[in-house]
Amino acid sequence: MEATKSSNETTIHIPESKSARSKAAAAPPPPPSGGWKRGVAIFDFILRLCGITAALAATTTMGTTDQTLPFFTQFFQFQASYDDLPAFSFFVVGNAIASGYLILSLPFSIVGIVRPHAVGVRLLLLILDTVMVALTMASAAAAAAIVYLAHNGNSNTNWVAICQQFNDFCQRVSGAVVASFIAAVIFMFLVVFSAVALRN
Amino acid sequence: MMKAGPLELGDAPKSSTPKSGVNRGVSILDFILRLIAIMATLGSAIAMGTTNETLPFFTQFIRFRARYNDFPTFTFFVVANSVVCAYLVLSLALSIFHIMRSAAQGTRVVLILLDTAMLALLTAGASAAAAIVYLAHKGNTRVNWFSICQQFNSFCERISGALIGSFGGIMLFILLILLSAVALSRR
Numbered sequence: 001m002e003a004t005k006s007s008n009e010t011t012i013h014i015p016e017s018k019s020a021r022s023k024a025a026a027a028p029p030p031p032p033s034g035g036w037k038r039g040v041a042i043f044d045f046i047l048r049l050c051g052i053t054a055a056l057a058a059t060t061t062m063g064t065t066d067q068t069l070p071f072f073t074q075f076f077q078f079q080a081s082y083d084d085l086p087a088f089s090f091f092v093v094g095n096a097i098a099s100g101y102l103i104l105s106l107p108f109s110i111v112g113i114v115r116p117h118a119v120g121v122r123l124l125l126l127i128l129d130t131v132m133v134a135l136t137m138a139s140a141a142a143a144a145a146i147v148y149l150a151h152n153g154n155s156n157t158n159w160v161a162i163c164q165q166f167n168d169f170c171q172r173v174s175g176a177v178v179a180s181f182i183a184a185v186i187f188m189f190l191v192v193f194s195a196v197a198l199r200n
Numbered sequence: 201m202m203k204a205g206p207l208e209l210g211d212a213p214k215s216s217t218p219k220s221g222v223n224r225g226v227s228i229l230d231f232i233l234r235l236i237a238i239m240a241t242l243g244s245a246i247a248m249g250t251t252n253e254t255l256p257f258f259t260q261f262i263r264f265r266a267r268y269n270d271f272p273t274f275t276f277f278v279v280a281n282s283v284v285c286a287y288l289v290l291s292l293a294l295s296i297f298h299i300m301r302s303a304a305q306g307t308r309v310v311l312i313l314l315d316t317a318m319l320a321l322l323t324a325g326a327s328a329a330a331a332i333v334y335l336a337h338k339g340n341t342r343v344n345w346f347s348i349c350q351q352f353n354s355f356c357e358r359i360s361g362a363l364i365g366s367f368g369g370i371m372l373f374i375l376l377i378l379l380s381a382v383a384l385s386r387r
Contacts, residue, residue: 084342087331119385126381130316130374137320138327145273145328149335150343156270157336159345188316191377195312198384199305 034116040197041113044190048102048109051186055099055136058179062143063092065176067169080162080169087142088173094139095180098132098187112197119198126194133187140180147174219386223302226383230376231295237372238288241322244365245281248274248329253355266348266355273332274359280325281366284318291315298383305384312380319373326366333359 062082069078082088105128111121150170153161163170248268255264268274294311298304336356339347349356 080342085340086334123381123385127378130319130377133316133320134323134370134374137323141324141327142331144324145331146335148272149332149345154271156266157346157348159335160343162343184320188320191316192309192313195309195381195384198381199309 037116037197038113040193041109041116044193044197045106045109045113047186047190047193048106051183051190052099052102054179054183054186055095055102058140058176058183059092059095059099061172061179062088062095062176065169065172067166069165078165080166082173085146087146091139091143091176091180094135095183098136098183101128101132116197122194122198126191126198129187129190129194133184133191136180136184136187140177140184143173143177143180147177220302223383223386224299226379227295227298227302230379230383231292231299233372233376233379234288234292234295237369237376238285240365240369240372241281241285241288244362244369245278245285247358247362247365248281249278251355251358253352253358255351264351266352268359271332273328277325277329277362277366280321281369284322284369287314287318302383308380308384312377312384315373315377315380319370319377322366322373323370326363326370329359329366330363333363 065088066081067079082092105125108121108125112118112125115121147170149159149161150166150173151161151163153159251266251268251274253266268278291311291314294307297307298311333356335345335347336359337347337349339345
């Protein structure tokens with residue numbers, strides 16, 4: 001630090017600040033604020049919790065269906081349960097996988113909140129969420145096709161609607177299908193949020 | 201005193217960085233996959249939509265004809281595949297835009313959003329039709345729904361084959377979303 005004294009003023013040169021300034025200028029510019037990404041990640045976490053609720057509700061509602069009508073004959077069954085129809089078994093398995101995946105992905109979502117600029121975690125979650133969209137939508141749609149048949153039947157193939165007899169079974173199954181569609185929509189939102197948080 | 205050189209903070213021109221080269225390759229692959237998906241979904245829609253089998257005998261009371269619109273689920277399948285095929289044709293323009301401007305980010309997010317919605321629609325149609333095709337093949341003895349495939353053999357083969365193109369389209373859509381995400385995440 002050198003000081004030159006002229007008549008009434010003192011000029012002090014501080015070379016260290018100049019080198020510090022050029023050092024800061026040579027360093028890479030600081031990353032843009034991660035505030036909005038953190039907000040998106042928090043919303044993502046909350047949506048995952050809602051998705052766990054929806055998928056678990058769908059699985060348990062379908063898995064605990066069992067209606068026995070109070071009369072019987074020697075030749076006909078009057079019992080309806082979810083494993084009578086393979087589409088419903090696939091529904092239970094698919095939604096169980098989806099809810100298990102959501103529970104396991106919660107720590108990754110927390111990592112995304114804590115580190116707003118993590119790219120690998122978000123990319124992994126986006127890819128797995130996309131696969132889960134397909135799986136959840138497939139199980140929901142297959143069960144919905146069977147539920148539609150159970151409500152309306154099909155006169156061209158002589159498939160009789162069974163809902164008039166098994167009323168309680170039909171209601172539970174329809175409710176489970178609705179919950180599964182809600183879970184599929186939640187997965188779609190999760191994919192879009194991960195994509196938005198991936199951009200710079 | 202240190203002088204900042206003129207290129208110390210500057211970037212090299214964008215078209216020569218390896219990042220945009222890989223992004224351009226990813227966009228070209230995206231375009232090619234979209235073309236394949238167009239053919240797959242169009243094939244499925246046509247294969248299901250042109251089903252019409254009439255058995256060579258008849259009585260007064262029983263039908264001996266099978267078409268796709270005897271089943272509302274198959275009608276939904278044809279509609280879903282047609283909508284997805286039309287969307288893919290329209291999204292080719294956006295895909296070409298991404299080939300030219302490999303660093304575009306906002307439009308890639310829009311493309312991911314639309315691709316996810318179309319994936320959901322396609323999966324719903326294919327999966328609902330698959331459930332009905334399984335019933336047509338095997339029937340269900342617990343609820344007294346009889347399988348129809350022993351009589352309507354060619355109809356059953358057609359509807360089973362139409363599912364293949366649709367499920368292939370689902371795989372391609374997952375790949376498309378993955379490619380867009382990879383292009384978006386490279387910085």
